Amino acid sequence: MDVAHGDPRPAARPSDACRTRVVLDIVGDKWSLLVVRNLRNGPRRFTELKKAIDGISQRMLTVTLRSLERDGILTRTVHEVMPPHVSYELTEMGRTLREATAPLLEWSVAHLARIDDARAAYDARTDTPVSS
Amino acid sequence: MDVAHGDPRPAARPSDACRTRVVLDIVGDKWSLLVVRNLRNGPRRFTELKKAIDGISQRMLTVTLRSLERDGILTRTVHEVMPPHVSYELTEMGRTLREATAPLLEWSVAHLARIDDARAAYDARTDTPVSS
DNA sequence: CGGTATCCCTCCAGATACTG
DNA sequence: CAGTATCTGGAGGGATACCG
Numbered sequence: 001m002d003v004a005h006g007d008p009r010p011a012a013r014p015s016d017a018c019r020t021r022v023v024l025d026i027v028g029d030k031w032s033l034l035v036v037r038n039l040r041n042g043p044r045r046f047t048e049l050k051k052a053i054d055g056i057s058q059r060m061l062t063v064t065l066r067s068l069e070r071d072g073i074l075t076r077t078v079h080e081v082m083p084p085h086v087s088y089e090l091t092e093m094g095r096t097l098r099e100a101t102a103p104l105l106e107w108s109v110a111h112l113a114r115i116d117d118a119r120a121a122y123d124a125r126t127d128t129p130v131s132s
Numbered sequence: 133m134d135v136a137h138g139d140p141r142p143a144a145r146p147s148d149a150c151r152t153r154v155v156l157d158i159v160g161d162k163w164s165l166l167v168v169r170n171l172r173n174g175p176r177r178f179t180e181l182k183k184a185i186d187g188i189s190q191r192m193l194t195v196t197l198r199s200l201e202r203d204g205i206l207t208r209t210v211h212e213v214m215p216p217h218v219s220y221e222l223t224e225m226g227r228t229l230r231e232a233t234a235p236l237l238e239w240s241v242a243h244l245a246r247i248d249d250a251r252a253a254y255d256a257r258t259d260t261p262v263s264s
Numbered sequence: 265c266g267g268t269a270t271c272c273c274t275c276c277a278g279a280t281a282c283t284g
Numbered sequence: 285c286a287g288t289a290t291c292t293g294g295a296g297g298g299a300t301a302c303c304g
Contacts, residue, residue, distance in 0.1 A: 020165065020166065020169070020237060020240055021162075022240065022244055022247065023236065023237075023239070023240035023243075023244070023247075024159075024160065024162070024165060026247075027156075027159075027160065027236065028156065028159065028160030028161065028162070029160065030153075030156070030160070030296085030297085033152065033156060034152065037152070045265085045266090046265075046266055046267080047265070047266075050266095057297070057298055057299080058266085058267075059267095059268090059269095059297075059298075059299090060296090060297060060298080062266085062267065062268080063296095063297085069254065070250065070251055070254040070255070071247050071250055071251060072246060072247060072249070072250025072251075072253075072254075078266095082265095083265050083266090084265050084266060084267090084304085085265075085266090086265080086266060086267085093243060093246060093247075093250075096239060096243070097239060097243070099235075100235040100236045100238070100239035101235075101236055102235075103231075103232040103233075103234075103235050103236075104155065104159065104232045104233055104235075104236060105152060105155075106232070107155070107228060107229060107232035108152055108154065108155035111225060111228070111229070112154060112155070114204060114225060115154065115158075115203050115204060115225075117204070118202065118203055118204025118225075119202055119203060119204075121204075122201065122202040122204075123202075162276090162277085177285085177286090178285070178286055178287080179285065179286075182286095189277070189278055189279080190286085190287075191277070191278075191279090191287095191288090191289095192276095192277060192278080194286080194287065194288080195276095195277085210286095214285095215285050215286090216284085216285050216286060216287090217285075217286090218285080218286060218287085
């Protein structure tokens, strides 16, 4: 996120690995995929997202939404009523992004237990054993 | 990455969104997916990876490899020869992770131009127009 | 309601030097 | 060759206060 200000990468470097970074800057963000995921069933309002994404601060939700809007992943629509009403919705590109990340989410659900096991085993090998 | 030291998330919160964070901590890392990607054709040595992944520092390559090893994504094998020889290879779980991220990489290649366009359009709308 | 602005602190990650 | 150790700047992000 916030790639605009100081991205030092030369434009003349079209390798796959390099370009991948742009996408990782989107999905690797702490909150972006959670926001995308919460928009999977249609438009949501700011406060709805804030409640749905546990632990996100108002500031980070704003920052994340702006970034995704800038990247063309979602749209921001202001309804001029009282009280003010802003809704966010995935664009077509946002929907394809969500589809592209679906396998990853499935993988996570399928392998989280094994990751925990692997970590525990690794830590058991490397940590100083507490009790004799 | 480096989730061990101070992860404040309660264990008793098995919602999808919450658990997703663990995987995002892996793939969202700046270098992890690049390492995984570079191991797609079999084992690679430390220096090979360092050369293949442009811009990674020795420290970050070490940190990234350790983290992926801890998570059970790859294995580290020391060959006791002279000179020392260490090779890294994806585990079965690592290979499935790579497969799960493939759609995302394809998506990135397919949409990078549109992301650039979206950003340029957004910046044109929001930036202070330089000339009149 | 849906933001902005500001302060401030943590931790990431690059640079550099040293080692088995 | 393949690391580890240490220092350090700066970005990420929480808390808080205020605004249209």
